[in-house]
Amino acid sequence: MIEVIIIILVFLALVILLSPVTISFNSTRAGGKIDGFFSMGWIIFLFRYALKDRETDILVFGRKVARLQHKEKPPMYVEKEKHSGIKKPIPHPEDILSLSGPVLRLIKELIYAFKLKYLDIDIRFGLNDPAHTGIIMGILHSIFGYLRAGKNIRWTVDFTKPILEWDMKAKVAITPISILPPIVRFVTTRQVFRAGMRFIRD
Numbered sequence: 001m002i003e004v005i006i007i008i009l010v011f012l013a014l015v016i017l018l019s020p021v022t023i024s025f026n027s028t029r030a031g032g033k034i035d036g037f038f039s040m041g042w043i044i045f046l047f048r049y050a051l052k053d054r055e056t057d058i059l060v061f062g063r064k065v066a067r068l069q070h071k072e073k074p075p076m077y078v079e080k081e082k083h084s085g086i087k088k089p090i091p092h093p094e095d096i097l098s099l100s101g102p103v104l105r106l107i108k109e110l111i112y113a114f115k116l117k118y119l120d121i122d123i124r125f126g127l128n129d130p131a132h133t134g135i136i137m138g139i140l141h142s143i144f145g146y147l148r149a150g151k152n153i154r155w156t157v158d159f160t161k162p163i164l165e166w167d168m169k170a171k172v173a174i175t176p177i178s179i180l181p182p183i184v185r186f187v188t189t190r191q192v193f194r195a196g197m198r199f200i201r202d
Contacts, residue, residue, distance in 0.1 A: 017177035019043045022117075025170045027051060036168075098191040109182035117171040119152045124165045126158030133159055 019042060027036030039048040046059040058066040127133045137157050186192060 018175060020173045020175045022171065022173045025168065027168045029164065029166050099195055102186055102189045102191055106182055106186040110179060113178040113182065114172045114174045117173055118169065120169045121153045122167040123155040124158060124163060125155065126161055126163045128162050130159040133157060
């Protein structure tokens with residue numbers, strides 16, 4: 001009986017790790033209003049968040065089973081905590097410097113783990129100062145030229161008034177098991193292990 005349960009758990013774990021997660025984003029901004037949705041599909045589940053209505057729909061086999069509403073919370077004013085005499089551990093500067101390499105490598109590997117399915121971005125922007133608008137335009141040209149994403153990312157510059165409008169569509173997929181090797185490599189590096197032990201001791 002125990003062997004059967006172990007086999008079932010291993011099978012479920014493999015299904016979870018090998019089943020791709022599809023993430024879609026569709027957003028527009030015009031006239032100061034933002035609309036669109038963000039969705040994440042995995043196996044039989046689909047989570048869809050509507051930006052305008054601030055609602056999340058949960059679908060199973062394509063059928064809606066629940067809807068969650070997210071209301072804006074009023075700002076809370078929290079009184080400053082009195083000094084209790086207990087010092088919180090502060091990361092050592094040498095740990096921050098030594099971790100910069102592993103952290104950047106982790107971010108790079110996680111980005112490469114995502115597979116781009118579709119990308120189409122159209123942006124219209126302008127700032128109060130036309131000179132600043134020109135500077136931003138030059139930066140965008142250099143970045144998107146380096147990424148070779150000119151066909152997928154387009155922008156229109158308005159030098160007459162401040163404006164920000166967009167029409168964005170993107171779809172990426174990732175397999176959960178593909179993010180495990182980068183995380184394991186990060187955790188097992190000497191710099192991360194040393195910084196973690198020092199943080200625990202402090």
